[in-house]
Amino acid sequence: MSDATALLREPWQRLERQRQAGKFGIWIFLASETLFFGALLLTYAVCRIEHPDAFAAAGRETNIWFGTINTAILLTSSLTMAVASQAAAQKGRVRQLVLACLGATAALGVAFMIVKGFEYKEDIEKHLVPGTGFALSQPSAQLFYGLYWLVTGVHAIHLTIGIALVVRLVLLGAARRIRLRGSPELEVTALYWHLVDVVWIFLYPLIYLPGRAS
Amino acid sequence: MTDAALAGELPFPPRPDYLRAGSTLLSWLASTDHKRIAILYALTITVFFFMGGAAITAVRVELFVPNGWFLTSDTYNRLFSFHGIIMVWFFLVPSIPNTFGNFLLPLMIGAPDVAFPRLNLFSWYLTLVGGIFAVYTLVAGGVDTGWTFYTPFSTMFSNTHVLTAAAAVFVVGFASIATGVNFIATTHMLRAPGMTWFRLPMFVWSIYATSIVMVLSTPVLAISLMLVIAERWLGLPIFDPVRGGDPILFQHLFWFYSHPAVYIMVLPAMGVVSEIIPCFARRRLFGYDFMVYAIIAIAGIGFFVWGHHMFVSGQSPYASLIFSFLSFVIAVPSAIKVFNWTASLYRGQISFNSPMIYALGFVGLFTTGGLSGLFLASIPVDVHVTDTYFVVAHFHYIMVGGSVSAFFGALHFWWPKITGKMYPESWAQFAAITMYFGFNMTFLPQFVAGYLGMPRRYHTYPAEFQVYNVMSSAGAAVLAAAYLLPLVYLMWSLFHGARASNNPWGATGLEWTTTSPPPPHNFDLQPLVDRAPYQYHAEGESAGSDAPEVQNARSLR
Amino acid sequence: MSADRGRQEGWLLRLWLRNALVWAALLGLLVLSMFLAYIPMGPVTVTSGVAIAVIKSSLVLVFFMELIRSRALIRLAALAGLVFVGVMFALTLADVLTRSGKI
Amino acid sequence: MNAIFALPEASTQAVRVDGILAALVIVSALTLALVFGLLVSFAIRYRRGSKAKRGRLPEIVNREFEVGWTAATFFLFAFLFWWAASADVGALTAPANALEVHVLAKQWMWKTQHANGAREIDELHVPVGRPVRLVMTSQDVIHSFFVPAFRIKQDVLPGRNTETWFQATKLGVFHLLCAEYCGTNHSAMRGRITVMREEDYARWLSAQPEGDDLAHVGAKLFVSQGCSGCHASSSAVHAPKLEGLYGRTVQLSDGRQVRADDAYIRDSMLQPKRDIVAGFDPIMPSFAGLLDDGDIQSLTAFIRSLGQEHGHD
Ligand code: HEA
Ligand code: HEA
Numbered sequence A: 001m002s003d004a005t006a007l008l009r010e011p012w013q014r015l016e017r018q019r020q021a022g023k024f025g026i027w028i029f030l031a032s033e034t035l036f037f038g039a040l041l042l043t044y045a046v047c048r049i050e051h052p053d054a055f056a057a058a059g060r061e062t063n064i065w066f067g068t069i070n071t072a073i074l075l076t077s078s079l080t081m082a083v084a085s086q087a088a089a090q091k092g093r094v095r096q097l098v099l100a101c102l103g104a105t106a107a108l109g110v111a112f113m114i115v116k117g118f119e120y121k122e123d124i125e126k127h128l129v130p131g132t133g134f135a136l137s138q139p140s141a142q143l144f145y146g147l148y149w150l151v152t153g154v155h156a157i158h159l160t161i162g163i164a165l166v167v168r169l170v171l172l173g174a175a176r177r178i179r180l181r182g183s184p185e186l187e188v189t190a191l192y193w194h195l196v197d198v199v200w201i202f203l204y205p206l207i208y209l210p211g212r213a214s
Numbered sequence B: 001m002t003d004a005a006l007a008g009e010l011p012f013p014p015r016p017d018y019l020r021a022g023s024t025l026l027s028w029l030a031s032t033d034h035k036r037i038a039i040l041y042a043l044t045i046t047v048f049f050f051m052g053g054a055a056i057t058a059v060r061v062e063l064f065v066p067n068g069w070f071l072t073s074d075t076y077n078r079l080f081s082f083h084g085i086i087m088v089w090f091f092l093v094p095s096i097p098n099t100f101g102n103f104l105l106p107l108m109i110g111a112p113d114v115a116f117p118r119l120n121l122f123s124w125y126l127t128l129v130g131g132i133f134a135v136y137t138l139v140a141g142g143v144d145t146g147w148t149f150y151t152p153f154s155t156m157f158s159n160t161h162v163l164t165a166a167a168a169v170f171v172v173g174f175a176s177i178a179t180g181v182n183f184i185a186t187t188h189m190l191r192a193p194g195m196t197w198f199r200l201p202m203f204v205w206s207i208y209a210t211s212i213v214m215v216l217s218t219p220v221l222a223i224s225l226m227l228v229i230a231e232r233w234l235g236l237p238i239f240d241p242v243r244g245g246d247p248i249l250f251q252h253l254f255w256f257y258s259h260p261a262v263y264i265m266v267l268p269a270m271g272v273v274s275e276i277i278p279c280f281a282r283r284r285l286f287g288y289d290f291m292v293y294a295i296i297a298i299a300g301i302g303f304f305v306w307g308h309h310m311f312v313s314g315q316s317p318y319a320s321l322i323f324s325f326l327s328f329v330i331a332v333p334s335a336i337k338v339f340n341w342t343a344s345l346y347r348g349q350i351s352f353n354s355p356m357i358y359a360l361g362f363v364g365l366f367t368t369g370g371l372s373g374l375f376l377a378s379i380p381v382d383v384h385v386t387d388t389y390f391v392v393a394h395f396h397y398i399m400v401g402g403s404v405s406a407f408f409g410a411l412h413f414w415w416p417k418i419t420g421k422m423y424p425e426s427w428a429q430f431a432a433i434t435m436y437f438g439f440n441m442t443f444l445p446q447f448v449a450g451y452l453g454m455p456r457r458y459h460t461y462p463a464e465f466q467v468y469n470v471m472s473s474a475g476a477a478v479l480a481a482a483y484l485l486p487l488v489y490l491m492w493s494l495f496h497g498a499r500a501s502n503n504p505w506g507a508t509g510l511e512w513t514t515t516s517p518p519p520p521h522n523f524d525l526q527p528l529v530d531r532a533p534y535q536y537h538a539e540g541e542s543a544g545s546d547a548p549e550v551q552n553a554r555s556l557r
Numbered sequence C: 001m002s003a004d005r006g007r008q009e010g011w012l013l014r015l016w017l018r019n020a021l022v023w024a025a026l027l028g029l030l031v032l033s034m035f036l037a038y039i040p041m042g043p044v045t046v047t048s049g050v051a052i053a054v055i056k057s058s059l060v061l062v063f064f065m066e067l068i069r070s071r072a073l074i075r076l077a078a079l080a081g082l083v084f085v086g087v088m089f090a091l092t093l094a095d096v097l098t099r100s101g102k103i
Numbered sequence D: 001m002n003a004i005f006a007l008p009e010a011s012t013q014a015v016r017v018d019g020i021l022a023a024l025v026i027v028s029a030l031t032l033a034l035v036f037g038l039l040v041s042f043a044i045r046y047r048r049g050s051k052a053k054r055g056r057l058p059e060i061v062n063r064e065f066e067v068g069w070t071a072a073t074f075f076l077f078a079f080l081f082w083w084a085a086s087a088d089v090g091a092l093t094a095p096a097n098a099l100e101v102h103v104l105a106k107q108w109m110w111k112t113q114h115a116n117g118a119r120e121i122d123e124l125h126v127p128v129g130r131p132v133r134l135v136m137t138s139q140d141v142i143h144s145f146f147v148p149a150f151r152i153k154q155d156v157l158p159g160r161n162t163e164t165w166f167q168a169t170k171l172g173v174f175h176l177l178c179a180e181y182c183g184t185n186h187s188a189m190r191g192r193i194t195v196m197r198e199e200d201y202a203r204w205l206s207a208q209p210e211g212d213d214l215a216h217v218g219a220k221l222f223v224s225q226g227c228s229g230c231h232a233s234s235s236a237v238h239a240p241k242l243e244g245l246y247g248r249t250v251q252l253s254d255g256r257q258v259r260a261d262d263a264y265i266r267d268s269m270l271q272p273k274r275d276i277v278a279g280f281d282p283i284m285p286s287f288a289g290l291l292d293d294g295d296i297q298s299l300t301a302f303i304r305s306l307g308q309e310h311g312h313d
């Protein structure tokens, strides 16, 4: 009982209702995010339809190994996140497990960012930044890289927020400042994390796979 | 009315109302009470309304003569751009949803607050940050892209403060999304026992539909502006035609938001009118369930028509045909609304208090503006009148004649509830009527000027259009005066107005069952709902001839 | 007490197993899409990448995000985003794909 | 130039547009009369305390009413759409015998060029009664070519051609306005359209200073830019002959068919890999960045002239 009241917030009277509202709220937000990234992907689609060769040529210049490894990292982080949130919804004693999984999730997120950092470094060295001195001759190949930097940048910002949220949960949970079992915040964070992952799942074939076949 | 008489007899409520629960600045700026946040919003948008109005006043003065007389072209362009940006994103989009929606939504569904009170406060701060960006833009020298930010002008050619202007809108967009999420969750999760979906007042439905539009369309605005910022600031090519970018793509993204956004601006107004008309006609709302379906239909179909802003843009003619057809389709649910409001007057007991005048004004002006929308939806006609004053007249009819009227209607209707004070009725009626005439004087001539070929965003214009511009500018002066009146007498009423009773209009609706102003948590007892809204008379009867007090005693128990 | 622990380990195992299965499928699909990208199949190559991304994200949505066990309301919210993204793509591409020059 | 209360109907399209407009005005006026009429008469008749009969509501079945007016408005709107749309579709493509004029917009002027190379700035002379096709592009931002008296308007885009056409029916001088906001002097980006008798037009045209005509400029470019290295009939490279290409339907290697219009030819130069002609290798390099909009117009005119010569003999 006292546990439940610890998690309860204004204006709610019952934790169950509050949890439902939180979950519903985050899903609405995710729907909003879907349109956010949807609009970016639409931009990509239109540019690619108009310049198929430039996109193929530009896509070939990306480093598929960084991309694939990073995808694998994120997919794994989704696994640990899923386990954390599903375990926290159970009745048993799960604190250690949840903490460990959350920690792993955050670590994988950081790993992704590190790999991404190396990739960015390589891109800059290969002059794949649009503007003067751009490596490819077709002007429209710059469109691809304009979008590349933007999309991966926006994704990285989302991921950073995600990492911060997870780290917060780990710290608070480890210090027993909040109870992780049944925590609406954990559930909400997990859903956000998975969405960021879904976005990357779409970015992977669009960024790293064009132009490989020729 | 008998309010003045009643006022003395009302006992003071035993506990402080929300206005008196804490009087430090912090108790306002850190409050999570939806009613206080509503007041914060109200102050903010009032400031912005007058800023936007002042900018366009200068424009109207300049347009008195064909070749301008006190502004440079650059200043002119910055003024109308500022006007559009401020009026749309800092006044009209947040106007009814964030003030009245915030204030009334929990009250109307019998909840103590919105679902996420801290998010609610956060969203106001976002609006404020956006507003600071906007004001900074103005102070630093302004922006000259128009409110539409068309590329490649905005990305490569304008040398004004596009970045901060776009950032302002970007930030305020997130305030919209946050508010939308909050309201949707509130409507789903916090309805009082017995408050089923089909017992919701129309205003709640309209806010709910508006929130859905906000949540699903605003992110696309964010993206379109982010792309502009990225291209202009970071040099990432997206729309640059030299590098194969597609400027029309920007228009698609922009209008994917901005057409639904016009329904963000009008749906809440429709909700307001659907509350006022039954109350002052003492009639049930005609065809309640159809009104609900219509509002949902408008919100949904509103997403499918954006291309009607692009008939001459170089968009494919096939796409234009689809968009044209869908634009006609969306007029059907709008027609349902107009006819139902009209039918709600039938066999009523109509009194013409100022909210009712505004509401009736809304119906007429919205219909006029909406019908002109059908001209624009017909491709050959639009080809001729697009980007002329015909379009300017069209949207001011709906946004100013319609939505702003409804905003003022709401302000007067709920003023007693919000402040606990009555305003001077005859001044209010006078202001409402002046506004109506000033408005028509300003914008009716613009239809003609537009048809004759006067393009919009024109600092100088061919001399034959001068007649229309002079009429329009004269009307704008009347309109400005009419807008200043409420500012004065409403302020006055705060200090000298009679105390308002809980339900001065004899209206149905949960917000009228609590005290005026309401206590911090809205209701002393959890309300229970056992009937549909607008029970002004028994089913199948028409409005009775008794005084509203007597009727209320019967219908409200 | 020990019976309790036994039960707990039972569901823990199932929980891991269920999620690891999904994870394995995801990684499998990732590798698959990488290989398919190198096979020249014209438009099919592009489609395969996107189609696999759709499958992968459905897996995440349904199992990791537990849409499979969510209430109808939640599913509706998830669907709403997708529907309107669909509208945005459909109507924009209705323009882009039919601009002048093409029959 | 124009009367204050009426706008001349100076093109075939103008008559059509005004027809639709008149119908819309009538429908709207009737609707407004209905809505305002009901509002006002209810307001008077059922004002508070009036003697009008109230009592039980008559058995007007709500649902039937709603369905009735919903259906009525829907069909009315469907009809209006169909009517307006058919007028639009009819006006989409210019007649084949249309005179071709090239328009280049830039901040803040209109440059026009006739087929024989005569150039004008902020002016356009056209013969009455002949369809005129405008092929337009912009050097900087988006502009919009607007002639109120003709009821035509078309945005002019950078990096792309757009087209519109008109057939003037009245002699006179009419406004040419820029209708898409394009920066500081947007409102000063105005010009004049002079509609002349056919023979006056011919005389005017021949009196213009000898501009290099577009096709000739194009022919020079065709050599200097190296096009002829592949496309000339003597060339060893396997590239399609361009004679008679213009307006023909081209079979592409991926099975699509495309009409060789200005946009297609433009794309062929800027993005050759996009539409590969069936039977040829995608070896043509992109000329994006090498050719500006004016060059492209000239080359297009040249290719077009090849087609015409072919047709004549
Ligand atoms: C609140 C704002 C609002 C609203 C509600 C609307 C509503 C509508 N608008 Fe408007 N519009 C704007 C704000 C709004 N608009 C703005 C700001 C612009 C310009 C933006 C810019 O370029 O800066 C614009 C521009 C605009 C254009 C593009 C013009 C151009 O730039 O070329 C078009 C074209 O189709 C259009 C159409 C419509 C239609 C069909 C409706 C419909 O929803 C109207 C439906 C209502 C009715 C039709 C009236 C009621 C119906 C009846 C009473 C039925 C009976 C009728 C009969 C029997 C005939 N609008
Ligand atoms: C959304 C809401 C909204 C509102 C409420 C208004 C309100 C008004 N608008 Fe605005 N308008 C737009 C939205 C709105 N507008 C948009 C989106 C555009 C397009 C911009 C673009 O092209 O990018 C536009 C453009 C626009 C133009 C076209 C400019 C051009 O194309 O060149 C004109 C011209 O008359 C105009 C007039 C007016 C007038 C007279 C009012 C009046 O109703 C305003 C009345 C209010 C006041 C007058 C304020 C109160 C009085 C004072 C503050 C006293 C004055 C004080 C001093 C002078 C010190 N508007």
Ligand code: CUA
Residues within 6 Å of the ligand: D107, D108, D142, D143, D144, D178, D179, D180, D181, D182, D183, D185, D186, D187, D189
């Ligand atoms: Cu060119 Cu406006």
Ligand SMILES: [Cu+2]
Residues within 6 Å of the ligand: B258, B259, B262, B305, B306, B308, B309
């Ligand atoms: Cu619109």
